Amino acid sequence: MSIKFKKIRGTRDIYGEEFEKLFFIFEKSREIFSKYGYDFILTPAFESKELFEKSTGETTDIVQKEMYVFEDLSGRKLALRPEGTPPVLRAILENNIEIPCKFAYFMNMFRYERPQKGRYREFFQLGAEAVGFKEPYIDLEVLLLAEDLLKNLGIKDYRFEINSVGCISDREKYSKYLRNILKDKINNFCENCKRRYERNPFRIIDCKIDKAKIREIKSLMDFLCDDCRRHHEILINLLEKENFKYVENPLIVRGLDYYTRTAFEIISDRLGAQDALGGGGRYDFLLKDMGGPDSPGIGFAFGVERLMLVMEDIKKKDKALIYVVYVTEKEKDEAIKWVRKIRENNLYADMEWDYRSLKSQMRKANNKGAKWVLIIGEEEIKREKVKLKNMETGEEILTDNPFKFFEK
Ligand SMILES: [Zn+2]
Ligand SMILES: [Zn+2]
Structure with a gap:
């Protein structure tokens, strides 16, 4: 016997205990999300390539290096979805769903990344989008929801790291400051950072390689406008009032272009190497950029494979x-x-x-x-x-x- 076919690198077969865990997460999340008034949505696995270029952002790693892009037989340029937010927002707009609205998803995503523990080229994300809410109260709800989910999955040893990435004009001011201060130093930075220097230098502070070189630099928090500062302060107050455990981390910028104001990551020490279980944030201009109404939004997503890694084994309750x-x-x-x-x-x-x-x-x-x-x-x-x-x-x-x- 010599088997003729093998799965593609970075993909995997899910069965047995792994399958049970995956569906346990799905079922638990349906229970929790429905308690918070989120309906589940399923969008197509492939969309036009342009959707992600224009929303995820042309300068992001996802679009530049990680998308599975192909042409179908009639020459349309398509992409397998690398993340959930653009397709869900596209669906809300295209189906004329009334805003404000709240959606959750559990979908497979595709990214051409280097395969490693808990990271596959086809993977699942469990996420939520709350569209049409401007005030920081929904930021609170989203954070509470994310934590409720972790608790119900029996996950421990996580922490929420929160930041504000401001609005577009705050980021422009910050970019200008960064370009200025890094002018003479950028040649010593990695190739990625050199590329980021021109188009979106604030992503340089996210660089794992050049971490040590930017210690002295001011954070984006110092450049927030009054409105963004107020939004952040109200949220922090709410979190304090709710006894929500978090740390502020001014280095969180998230790898996506569309985030504004609140941005957060959920870190687990059990994953090692500062890896995140998930993250999210506000995207107050994304809907308008996509041709929709001038409505803000906020969302987050967990990597389901990461959740599976840090979860305890589940007890199967099969019928006898x-x-x-x-x-x-x-x-x-x-x-x-x-x-x-x-x-x-x-x-x-x-x-x-x-x-x-x-x-x-x-x-x-x-x-x-x-x-x-x-x-x-x-x-x-x-x-x-x-x-x-x-x-x-x-x-x-x-x-x-x-x-x-x-x-x-
Ligand atoms: Zn601002
Ligand atoms: Zn770098």
């Missing part, structure tokens, strides 16, 4: 298996009848579909952890009964109604 065993081929029809009958009663039943010896069937029942084995032989059929074996106690019962034992 009832395994139907038949002595010879002659009793097979009767066995099938019983399997169907048990399943119709919303219980979990199975049998050996290709006949094997009684001994081998019993072994299978044992290996699958069956709670009950229902044995059908010539004698039982004659007496219109079944033999029921309790696999925990070894007790055997002859009965015409096994269902009264299953409930226990």
